[in-house]
Amino acid sequence: MSESEIKKFKLEGKEGVNLLNSFEFVKVLNENNLSKLMIILALKKNQSENNNAVIIFEKPHFAQDDINSLLALNSQFEMDIQNDIYNKFKIFPLYPYNNIQVQLIYPATEQHIQKYSVQEMFFVSETIEDYNNLTLKFIEQTQLNLNWVYNILEHKKESERIIFEDPDPVNGFILLPDMKWDGQVDNLYALVIVHQKDILSLRSLTGQHLPLLENLRNKCYTALEEKFGIKREKVRAYVHYQPSFYHFHVHFSHIKYQSPAMPDRNIPLSQVINNLALFPDYYQKSTLEMVIRKNEKLYDLYKHKFE
Amino acid sequence: MSESEIKKFKLEGKEGVNLLNSFEFVKVLNENNLSKLMIILALKKNQSENNNAVIIFEKPHFAQDDINSLLALNSQFEMDIQNDIYNKFKIFPLYPYNNIQVQLIYPATEQHIQKYSVQEMFFVSETIEDYNNLTLKFIEQTQLNLNWVYNILEHKKESERIIFEDPDPVNGFILLPDMKWDGQVDNLYALVIVHQKDILSLRSLTGQHLPLLENLRNKCYTALEEKFGIKREKVRAYVHYQPSFYHFHVHFSHIKYQSPAMPDRNIPLSQVINNLALFPDYYQKSTLEMVIRKNEKLYDLYKHKFE
Numbered sequence: 173m174s175e176s177e178i179k180k181f182k183l184e185g186k187e188g189v190n191l192l193n194s195f196e197f198v199k200v201l202n203e204n205n206l207s208k209l210m211i212i213l214a215l216k217k218n219q220s221e222n223n224n225a226v227i228i229f230e231k232p233h234f235a236q237d238d239i240n241s242l243l244a245l246n247s248q249f250e251m252d253i254q255n256d257i258y259n260k261f262k263i264f265p266l267y268p269y270n271n272i273q274v275q276l277i278y279p280a281t282e283q284h285i286q287k288y289s290v291q292e293m294f295f296v297s298e299t300i301e302d303y304n305n306l307t308l309k310f311i312e313q314t315q316l317n318l319n320w321v322y323n324i325l326e327h328k329k330e331s332e333r334i335i336f337e338d339p340d341p342v343n344g345f346i347l348l349p350d351m352k353w354d355g356q357v358d359n360l361y362a363l364v365i366v367h368q369k370d371i372l373s374l375r376s377l378t379g380q381h382l383p384l385l386e387n388l389r390n391k392c393y394t395a396l397e398e399k400f401g402i403k404r405e406k407v408r409a410y411v412h413y414q415p416s417f418y419h420f421h422v423h424f425s426h427i428k429y430q431s432p433a434m435p436d437r438n439i440p441l442s443q444v445i446n447n448l449a450l451f452p453d454y455y456q457k458s459t460l461e462m463v464i465r466k467n468e469k470l471y472d473l474y475k476h477k478f479e
Numbered sequence: 480m481s482e483s484e485i486k487k488f489k490l491e492g493k494e495g496v497n498l499l500n501s502f503e504f505v506k507v508l509n510e511n512n513l514s515k516l517m518i519i520l521a522l523k524k525n526q527s528e529n530n531n532a533v534i535i536f537e538k539p540h541f542a543q544d545d546i547n548s549l550l551a552l553n554s555q556f557e558m559d560i561q562n563d564i565y566n567k568f569k570i571f572p573l574y575p576y577n578n579i580q581v582q583l584i585y586p587a588t589e590q591h592i593q594k595y596s597v598q599e600m601f602f603v604s605e606t607i608e609d610y611n612n613l614t615l616k617f618i619e620q621t622q623l624n625l626n627w628v629y630n631i632l633e634h635k636k637e638s639e640r641i642i643f644e645d646p647d648p649v650n651g652f653i654l655l656p657d658m659k660w661d662g663q664v665d666n667l668y669a670l671v672i673v674h675q676k677d678i679l680s681l682r683s684l685t686g687q688h689l690p691l692l693e694n695l696r697n698k699c700y701t702a703l704e705e706k707f708g709i710k711r712e713k714v715r716a717y718v719h720y721q722p723s724f725y726h727f728h729v730h731f732s733h734i735k736y737q738s739p740a741m742p743d744r745n746i747p748l749s750q751v752i753n754n755l756a757l758f759p760d761y762y763q764k765s766t767l768e769m770v771i772r773k774n775e776k777l778y779d780l781y782k783h784k785f786e
Contacts, residue, residue, distance in 0.1 A: 190556040190570060197547050203540075207513050210541040214550070229546060231538035233510070234517040239536060240504050243521065248574060249497045259583040263497060267555060270577030276566040293734050294712040297749055320563050329562045351560065351567060359512045405601040405785040408743065427600050427743075427770070430513035435742035436715065436734075442604060442768040450764055457757055461749040463734070478712040 191276060194218075195225055202290040211288045216278065225278040226288050232273050232354050241269060275351065283314070287416075291467035293434070296474045299459045303375055306473040311372060311418050314469050321365055321419050324348065336395035341367050343387045347395055350423070352431075357400050360407075360426040364388055371420035374413045374439065374460070379452025385445050392424055402426060409441035414462055414470065436463045498583060501525075502532055509597035518595045523585065532585035533595050539580050548576065599773040600741070603781045606766045610682055613780045618679060618725050621776050628672055628726045631655065643702035648674050650694045654702055657730070664707050667714075667733040671695055678727035681720050681746065681767070686759025692752050699731055709733060716748040721769055721777065743770045 195214040202211040208231040216223040248264035264270075277284050298307060323329035324346060338344040344367040353361040366384060371377065377385075393404040408425045414437070415421065422441055425431060431438075447454040464471050502521040510517040515538035523530040555571035571577075584591055605614060630636035631653060645651040651674040660668040673691060678684065684692075700711040715732045721744070722728065729748055754761040771778050 190552070190554055191566065191568065192550045192570065193553065195550055197550055200543060200546075205540045208515050208538050208540045210543075210546055212546055229541055229549065231515050231541075233512040233515045234536055234538075236507060236517075239507075239517060239519055242536065242579070243499045243502055243504055245497070246500065247497055257584055257586060259498065259581075259585070261498065261581050261583070262578045263499065263581055264574050264577050265579065266573070266577070267571045269579075270571050270573065271557075271569045272549070272572065272576075274568055274570055276568070277564055278566070279564060295715065295734060295749075296712065320565065323562065330560070333560075351565070354512075356512070358510070403785060405603065408602065427602060428510070428512065430511065435745070436747075438742070440743075440768050442766065446766045450761075451758060454757075459749065459753045461747045478710065 192227070192274065195227065195276075195278075201226065201285065201288050213280075213285060222279040224280045224285060225276060226280040226284050227277075228273075228275040228288070230273045230275075232271060233356060233359060235356055238269055241265075245269075273354070286467040289467050291465040293466075294464050294471070294474075294478060295436075295461055296464050296477055297459050297461055298474075300456060302474075303460075307375075307414075307470065310470055310473055315418055318417060318419055321417065324365060325367060335362060335399055336391060338387065338391055339367070340387075343384045345384075345388045345391075347388075347392050347424070357402060358426050359429045360396065360400065360402060360424065361429055361431065362392075362396070362424045364392060364422040364424065366420050366422075369419065372418040373415050373420060374411055374444065375455050376420065377444065377448060377455050379448050382445065382448050385441065385448070388422060389441055389445070392422075396424065408438075410438045411441065411444060412437040413439055413460055414464075434463055499534070499581070502534065502583075502585075508533065508592065508595045520587075520592060529586045531587045531592065532583060533587040533591050534584075535582040535595070537580045537582075539578060545576055548572075552576075601771050601773075601778075601781075601785060602743075602768055603771050603784055604766050604768055605781075607763060609781075610767075614682075614721075614777070617777055617780055625724065625726050628724065631672060632674060642669065642706055643698060645694065645698055646674070647694075650691045652691075652695045652698075654695075654699050654731070664709060665733050666736045667703070667707065667709060667731070668736055669699075669703070669731045671699060671729040671731065673727050673729075676726065679725040680722050680727060681718055681751065682762050683727065684751065684755060684762050686755050689752065689755050692748065692755070695729065696748055696752070699729075703731065715745075717745045718748065718751065719744040720746055720767055721771075741770055 194217050196217055198213040198215055200210060201213050203209060210229045212227050212229070214225045214227050216225060242263065242265060245265055247266075250262045251259070252262065253260040320329070330348060333348045334346055335349065336347040345364050347362055347364050350361040350363045353359065366388070368384070371381065389409060392409070393407060396402045396407060397404065406427045408427055408429075410423050411421070412423070451457075464474055501524055503524055505520040505522055508518045508520050517536045519534050521532045521534050523532060549570065549572060552572055557569045558566070559569065560567040627636070637655060640655045641653055642656065643654040652671050654669060654671050657668040657670045660666065673695065675691070678688065696716060699716070700714060703709045703714060704711065713734045715734055717730050718728070719730070758764075771781055
């Protein structure tokens with residue numbers, strides 16, 4: 173996309189014209205009936221190259237205030253079933269209760285399309301030799317562009333969304349809402365990005381990173397309590413292994429929030445801190461179990477283990 | 480509710496008046512952000528007794544045709560975030576794309592209310608001192624009757640359900656379907672109970688139990704592949720901490736199966752084996768994070784940590 177096209181594209185959004193109108197449906201990449209999520213591949217109309225888009229449609233969760241309004245409103249109404257004390261019906265509320273969340277990735281690369289496509293999953297053990305010989309090679313070859321991370325760290329983007337920042341270059345970090353957070357306290361889903369740029373993932377951590385991890389844990393707990401009133405015993409702090417990008421980050425979510433990501437990838441931050449405090453080289457010695465999807469590049473490197 | 484009241488109530492629905500208007504919100508009984516479900520307790524207005532209602536609100540999943548329409552419609556539109564190729568916004572489509580499913584149980588009994596209510600959860604760190612001073616005391620005082628476990632181990636009950644047995648008294652075990660398994664291969668949910676009776680939980684394990692753990696892992700992988708055709712890379716092998724009973728057991732489930740139990744309690748068997756192989760006294764030294772529900776006895780022992 174050229175600069176002028178990007179500008180035009182952004183203006184459309186700002187002017188309130190539905191961005192979706194310029195895309196046409198190609199196919200469903202993935203869907204989850206449990207979480208009411210559908211991800212499609214679409215094409216930008218009147219555009220010959222670089223015209224792929226990934227569009228994620230998701231129904232948002234209810235807020236308690238919504239429910240109060242739904243009781244009071246005179247919404248359109250359709251009865252489905254009445255049986256004794258059990259009634260099932262539909263209501264059709266208007267703005268703002270009819271909102272659907274949309275994420276549009278455009279232009280989308282082949283990696284984005286793969287990332288959002290449904291794929292078979294496998295458990296694989298990664299020894300430290302596997303990490304050095306296979307995973308590291310994969311990271312070097314296929315690392316996604318991290319501009320969006322550096323944009324945040326340098327306050328070029330999303331600075332108004334920052335919940336808390338510790339600017340220290342060694343032990344500092346930025347805490348901000350995850351894109352997926354709907355803003356409800358009980359669904360808190362936030363992301364911590366560290367200022368250090370050379371920690372790829374869990375595997376890079378040693379005992380020397382304990383001050384960073386403890387600093388970010390304590391300050392995020394405090395910030396989340398001060399800003400949102402969420403006490404630490406209600407906060408799930410964890411990393412993913414493998415992560416979806418290789419700049420060290422930590423997820424903070426509310427205990428009630430169930431992430432649509434695979435929970436098999438979650439490793440509690442408390443476990444990481446415990447391991448490093450007892451055994452500073454834990455992550456340079458351990459075999460880690462991970463889940464690999466067939467559409468991930470790692471799959472090709474690891475499939476010999478189970479074929 | 481009298482016959483005439485029931486008749487009037489049903490008529491309201493049939494006439495298209497929103498049934499919800501006659502109820503007022505009392506409290507949220509339960510909610511699930513992942514499935515966009517909220518369950519509330521409500522009261523029928525102008526009704527003095529038998530006036531409880533349980534109301535379940537749920538967002539419906541998308542159909543593929545809906546998505547085509549959402550692309551073509553000129554829905555109301557609100558931009559949230561633009562960062563590089565990533566865009567997040569809301570759309571507000573009208574009938575029929577704004578439908579919400581409602582189930583109304585009225586009049587609801589106390590049992591209905593209990594059935595749909597949730598218990599509060601907390602994350603708590605258990606140090607080894609906490610384990611020795613609090614959790615062990617709890618286990619001694621409140622250990623549930625384990626006769627059902629011994630009945631299985633002694634072939635007095637459920638022997639026809641056994642998938643595989645290794646009768647060795649030290650490294651042996653019984654593998655059988657979990658009560659919750661529906662029999663579908665993709666939903667496999669099985670339980671391994673060890674013959675040794677003195678291993679209470681993860682906390683009791685040391686390096687000397689590695690032969691037991693490796694024996695049961697390898698033989699269960701083989702048995703599940705031979706009996707059901709499930710390859711080991713499709714099998715989630717894990718323990719719970721805290722477990723629901725204190726006789727050491729391991730869960731085996733299909734990678735596609737999402738247990739309704741809390742995934743925060745899952746600890747992969749591969750992680751346990753790794754930890755014990757590197758550090759034989761790992762579970763006698765480590766601080767373990769656990770989830771406690773308010774209705775569990777452990778809650779009373781640990782609530783001082785966050786009150």
